[in-house]
Amino acid sequence: MTSSTPQTFVLAGGCFWCLDAVYRRVRGVQGVRSVYTGGHTDHPDYESVCSGTTGHAEAVEVTFDPSVVPADVILDLFFTGHDPTTLNRQGYDVGTQYRSAMFPADDEQRHLFEAAISRAQTLFDDPVVTTIEPLGPVYEAEDFHQDFYGNQPFNGYCQVIINPKLAKVRQHYAVWLND
DSSP states (O other), rough: OOOOOOEEEEESSSSHHHHHHHHHTTTTTTEEEEEEEEEESSSSSHHHHHTTTTTTTTEEEEEETTTTTHHHHHHHHHSSSOOOTTTTTTTTSSSSGEEEEESSSSSHHHHHHHHHHHHTTTOOOOOOEEEEOOOOOOEEOOOTTTTHHHTTTSSSSSIIHHHHHHHHHHHHHGGBBBB
C-alpha cells in the first residue's frame, strides 16, 4: 500500500474519542470518523452501544494517503493510542463496545493487521488481545462524537485520558504529526 490511492482502515481501541484525537494529528490522514461497527443491530446509537447489547464497538474509520504516511505507521499508532492487552476494557471504560479490534476490508488488510499485531506483541509483556473481525456495516456516530477532543479540549476526559495518549504518540511519532 504505497500508492497515493487513499486507503481506509476501521479500528476499535476503547473510546473512539481517543483514537480520533490521535489520527486527526497525523500527516497524510485525510479523514477520521467516529463509528460503530462489529455488531448485530442496524443503526445503533451511543446509548444502545453503551448498553453492551448491540455487539458493536466504538471505532474509528481512518482514511489516509499511503504515499504520505505508510499503512504500518497508521497501524503502529493504533497500538500506541490504546492498551491492546486489556480484554474489553480501556481504563474505566469497560465492555465489549471498548474492545481492541481491527476490521479488514480485504485479505491485503487482514495480512497488514496480522503483521501489526505481531509487531505490537514485541512491545508488551502481556498478550495482545486485539481481534481481527469481519468488516460489516459501519455506522457513523452522532455529530457530538466527531472530533470530540478538537471541539472540547478542556473536557475532563480529554485532559485526564486523551492528553496522556497524545503525549505518548508525540514522543514516539513526532515526525509523522502535524502538531
